[in-house]
Amino acid sequence: MEEIVRVLRDVFRVEIAEVLELFDAGKQLRARVSAGLKPVAFGRRVLNAAGDSQAGYTIQHNAPVIVTDLRAEARFRPSPTLLEHGVVSGMSVIIRGRSHPYGVLAVHATRRRRFDADDANTLTAIANVLGMAIERAATEAQLRASEAQSRFLASIVEQSEDAILTRDLDDVIMSWNPGAEQLYGYSAEYAIGRKARELQLRNLSERDYERLLARIRGAHRVRFESRCTTRGGQSVYVFGTAGPMYDDSGQHIGEIVVARDVTALRETRNQLMQLNNDLEQRVAERTAQLETAYREAEALSYSIAHDLRAPLRAISGYAKILEEELTPILPDTAQNYLQRMYGNAVRLGTLIDALLSLQRLSRQPLARTRVRLNEAVEDALNWLRSEQPGREIDIAVEDLGEAEIDPALIRLAFANLLSNAMKFT
Incomplete structure (x- = not known):
């Protein structure tokens, strides 16, 4: 962006070029980058986007603004900062984005200049390119953040001792973490693409399983406890939660299930109940x-x-x-x-x-x-x-x-x- 304002000074043979960005929910403008403004002036250059400055007037009227004599300008109040720098003429255009403007691109000359429509079109084209670059940079930043978050969540799933799996609306397994491999005894390569009920809750009756799916697909998070048989034939008790899973558009695409082995906990609970009963009998x-x-x-x-x-x-x-x-x-x-x-x-x-x-x-x-x-x-x-x-x-x-x-x-x-x-x- 610094390179753009330096190029603009050369292209339009002006002393000052600047980019003003919208912030505070589009209510204000501030200098993002400039060439030709004194550092002190640059740091305090904050304007009201709905006010009577040249940049605010550009945003409000949604069109390029050409200034021939800043001191004689009647459409808006001349900027004290620009007057201090001896600005006489200039142009300003909107930096447009796909859904909202990003700010204003402006050039200012300290001698009288008569900028015409061709100059305004050229500055607008540069502003459009700048807008696309800003949008692409923002998209890339969002993508990087999303990828980082996905990697973070994936690491949590991979490191979790709980079984975490996803399945589509046809009950076909889409993902199967190491915790699921440990609990059920099936590798991810074997499990992915198979029916979840065959591997996860095959001890549950068809009727009860369909009832469980119906509750989940009714946008409910469901807790369940059931006995299941692992690949090695071991009978274990699992406790878990299952809930609906949605895509970016909010469409229900399947379910996510988190389960853990509670066999030892269940045995301990039964032993405590037996001890309690024995104690009551002894008392x-x-x-x-x-x-x-x-x-x-x-x-x-x-x-x-x-x-x-x-x-x-x-x-x-x-x-x-x-x-x-x-x-x-x-x-x-x-x-x-x-x-x-x-x-x-x-x-x-x-x-x-x-x-x-x-x-x-x-x-x-x-x-x-x-x-x-x-x-x-x-x-x-x-x-x-x-x-x-x-x-x-x-x-x-x-x-x-x-x-x-x-x-x-x-x-x-x-x-x-x-x-x-x-x-x-």
Whole structure:
């Protein structure tokens, strides 16, 4: 392009030649290349394509523009940059492309010149050649970019461990990557040109295969999991996706399929499911064993409590009788032994009752309700007084307020606390 503007200066015997390109969606023009403009002026040469400059006027009127005297020009506002360079006369034409203009080609003279239609036609012809060159360069750049992208995508397909294949609307395989060779056992030379169903999903019934194709050809991407047999006779499970494939015009030309071997994954999943089922069964068996042991322990505790209560009642009863009838004739030491025997028997009976009560409570859910704590303390004291008749103990209870709690458990807790306090008082 630099060579063109230098040639233009020689052909038209002018001091300045320039190419202005459209940018910003065709709204502005900027200097792309020039010969004769000072570097500072070239760098700031940006014009409004819809404005009143010579280049903008050329774009808007879609025709060559010839200027005889720039300072006297009334069709548009003279460019300050061109006036600074002493421009008097000049021409400008559109650089046309196949679908849209690329910009403006212009020549400028610092002395008065009368350019005619032949000069304008010559400049237009050069601009057309330049437009074709620009378009060819853009096409070649797009082609190179497309080829680079195709090579990049092809390398991804070649390096992928997944099976990637394409097939046309007749179910004939068009491409078959190394991943497909590895999965199905057929080489690309063998596979390409054959029916996809014969090599890929031959274990699938004809009806199911046609249904799968119908869904894909309805512009749907489909996920599938199926068992297939490789060329070596090995049965494998594959999971994949299949979707429609289109050409540049949007025409449906076939399908692309990506699949991978999930046999090991499926086996691992089945093993995990079996382990989970085994674990559930073992938990159920262990739970049943624990429930049986709990029931047996409960029965044992009741049996022990029943077996212990009878002798304890006898011990405490006889101790009480001996104490009442023999006190006058027994020495103090013997009386003390009888009192201790009776007291320990009573305490052991109370302990057995408390343990059984706690066991019964542990089987019941918490029944939370609002309880006045002073009333719970009073209930515990009444029970303790009945267990220890005749004992005088002063207990001061302040206002404890209310709490959201299980009434039975709080009474038992207070009874245990107060019993310990009374025991060591």
